[in-house]
Amino acid sequence: MPVVDENEENPYLRDPPTDFGPVEALSETAAREQVERLREAIREHDRRYYVESEPLIADRTYDALFGRLRELESEFDLSHPDSPTRSVGGEPVEEFETVEHVAPMLSIEGSGDVEDVREFDDRVQREVGDVRYVCEPKFDGVSMEFVYEEGHLERAVTRGDGREGDDVTRNARTIGAVPQHLHGDYPDFLAVRGEVYMPKDAFQAYNRERIERGEEPFANPRNATAGTIRQLDPAVVAERPLAVFYFDVLAASELADTQYAELERLPDWGLRIADHVELAADIDEAIDYRDRMLEGRDELDYEIDGTVIKVDDREAREELGRTARHDRYAFAYKFPARAEVTPIVDVAVQVGRTGRLTPVALLEPVDVGGVTVSRASLHNPEEIAEKNVNIGDTVRVQRAGDVIPYVEEVVEKDSEGHYELPDACPVCDSPVERDGPMAFCTGGLGCDAQLRRSIEYYASDDGLDLEGLGERSVRQLVDAGLLDSVADLYELDRADLTDLEGWGKTSAENLLAEIDASREPPLPDFLSALGIPLVGPTTARELAREFETVEAFREAAETDPERLERVSDVGDTVAETIHEFFLSEANAAVVDDVLEHVSPQAVAIDTGDELAGLTFVFTGSLEDMTRGEAQDLVETHGANATSSVSGNTDYLVAGENPGATKQEDARDNDVPILDASEFRTLLEENGIDHE
Structure with missing residues (x-):
């Protein structure tokens, strides 16, 4: 390796040339x-x-x-x-290796009660006398150990159980704030603790991109960070906006006498520390620091949930020692949880599989019922106008059925007027049309968001269940220009896939085998996979039972919607939706293209009469069978399985995490509600084997 003259100015530092020769x-x-x-x-x-x-x-x-x-x-x-x-990035890994930490990464004792903070100080003074405290933000991210030998990054390990964690070095190398080699006069050996996080502005921007691509957004920055760090594919980590603060030296060949002196040296080695680190002369100054940080937390570009107060002197720290769970020289003075009221930072517009535009409020993270949320549904333009809500307003957030967050009301109006949906689709720029309170992109499957969602749905459990074709792989194939429609799945070959990052010969062949096996799908699965609005697996089964062939179904869909209405579980609204789906030239062309590659098969359903005349609705998850299997089971024995509760429903079967609406409808219509055990008893009483 050539020797580089360190006294010579590096030509690529200031005003570097970029017109390189061949x-x-x-x-x-x-x-x-x-x-x-x-x-x-x-x-x-x-x-x-x-x-x-x-x-x-x-x-x-x-x-x-x-x-x-x-x-x-x-x-x-x-x-x-x-x-x-x-x-x-690099090649994906199959699993992470477990590695022991250089030094224990213990938790921090903490409380939001100022009296507990003073008790901590009393104990410290009793055991080691008067001390100074280093005060730092308590980051709400993912704690990791970074080990450098001779200045080179040797490994990066998650905290795990505090004694050992997962070796995620390959992922850490993709984070720009993690130097591969230290700068300056660094020690021969250094193990430093850092907090990996996603900056708030980057998190909101990245969530906005995900929403507009039709992907599920992250719940909050910490979840996004934790999920990213544990990705098996470093390329996924590389594309996400992670950053790091370093805040503690776990071990080193040369140690400073104080924590504050250690922190001052870290930036010289290329390791970023938090901007708001202060030295407090006593506990009163440390408490004042926490109060100031609480007041200014919304101005920070990273999430904190309190401050950490640490004894500065290293000798005193060693004397204080540690318990099995935490270091006795540090205390976390926590912030109260944000409760329900928070500002709207931005609004993203999600484009669904059917083209429907759903506005989503991106929030400063807030605690709602014990869960931290950073987004909430705004439902539709009419509701936005009614609530007069806009970017910048402070709003109250609630969770519907303890699940979906939504904006309940504006608490403080800091904007003019209400948010207006764009006139053009944010993904494909096609015109947006209004249908009552709803808004739709007119781009059809020419819109990348609708295209991706339609392919994802085609491959999902409710479609043809193509293993290996999930959200990320579909996006990768669409972005690479390999999929312009669902039918293009059947034109893929091994070379197409193995040329893409993260795909090997085995994974490519497995996916192609899955696709090839789907060329003769059962008709109910095929009808569901088409993604016709309001036609899920249950309705698709009824349509397949009635029409038996895709040709007969399509003829009725295109020319005789009244014929569709006579099918069980299909009313006038569903029938009209199916009819409109096939009147679309773009949709009809997609179905034509897919049928060039697949031949849906009629499914003969031999039914008994043990449950004849009964109608069941299922909600929630059952222990020993899927909802689809339960529906097939009762139908096989003569019953009807429908998707909504009405006065004609005989039983609502409610498993774990049932939907609140169906249970309310059942109570309103005096429909008996069976739990999983009662459902099994009913089957047994009618001589039906459900194993």
Whole structure:
């Protein structure tokens, strides 16, 4: 490796050239020297950006340097574990290895009661005398251990049980705020504790993107961070906006005498610390610090749920020792939970499988019934206008049925007027049409959001159950231009898949086998998989039973909606929705294309008469069978299984986590409600084997 003159100014630090010559014109020696200079410069740019927040160059220039380095490493086979290019990810892993920590990562004793804080101080003074305290924000993220040997990142490990955790080094390398190599006069060995988090503005922006892509948003920044760190595919981690604060030295070849001195050294090594770290002369100053942080928490770009008060002197800390669960030199003075009232930061518009636009309020995280939420439904334009709600308003949030958060009312009006849905779809820019209180994108399956959702639904449990084709893989295939419609699934080949990041030969062949096995689907599954609005598995079974072939069903759907209405579980609204679905030229073309590849099969249902004349509705989950299996079972023995409760319903079977609406409808119509045990008893009394 060539020796780089440290006294020579690195040409890629300030006003770097980006008009690089062809790689082929470089000798191996010149390439190695340029690689070293680029790595050195990129590490410094990373430090300036992530630690100092004072970048020297524009993002576009940084990208040019990064691209040149990657090109040289590839052309001359100069890859290295510490290279900044390793941050782009790597091959997925099957599972994480469990690793023991260098030093225990214990929890912190804490309370929101000021008297408990003073009792902590009394104990400290009794045991070691007067001390100074280091005061830090208590981050609401994911705690991890980062180990550096000779300045190189050796491993990154989750906290786990405090004694050992998961080795997530490959994921940590993709986080820009984790240096692959330390800067400055670093110790030979360093184990440092850090908190990985997702900045609030980045979290809101990323959630907005997910919502507008038709994907499920994250509940709150901490959940997003925890789920990301434990991804088996580093490429997924690389695309998510994570950051890190470092706050404690667990072990080092050289230790400072105080915690505060340790913190002061971390930025010199390229490790970012929180902006709001203070040294308190006594407990009163530490309490005042916490109160100031509580007052200003909404101004921070990261979530905190309190402050941490630590004895500064290392010798005193050692004397105080630790219990099996926590260090005795530290105490967390917690904030009260945010309760129900919070500002709306932004509004994202979700485009569903049917094109329906649903506005979603993105909130400052707030505690609602013991759950932290950061988004809430605004339902539809009429409700938004009625509540006069807009971005910037402070609102009260409730949870419907203890599940779905929604905006109940505006508590403090800080905006003018109410939020207006866009005139064009946020995904495909097609015109938006209103249908009563609802709004719809007119782009059909030409809209990427509707396309992705339709393919996801086609492959879901309610469709053809294609294992290996979930939300992320569908998005990847659509973004790569391999899927422009559902029918394109049947045109995929192994080369298409293995060219994509994260796909190997085995995973590609498994998916292709799943798709190939779906070429002769049962007619009920196929009708459900089409994603016709209001046609789920139960209605699809009734339609398949009535029409027996896809051709007969389609003829009625296109020309005779009144014929559809005579089918059990299909009323005039569902019939009209099916009819409108097939009147759409785009939808009809999609179905035509799919039928070029699949041949739906009629399913003969031999029914007994043990339950003849009875109508069942199922809600919640049953222990020993799925809801679909329960519906098939009662239908096999002569009963009807419908999706909604009416006066004609004989029994509502309620498993675990049942829907509140169906139970209310059952009570209103005097319909008996059976639990899972009572349902099994009914089957046994009628001589029906349900094993």
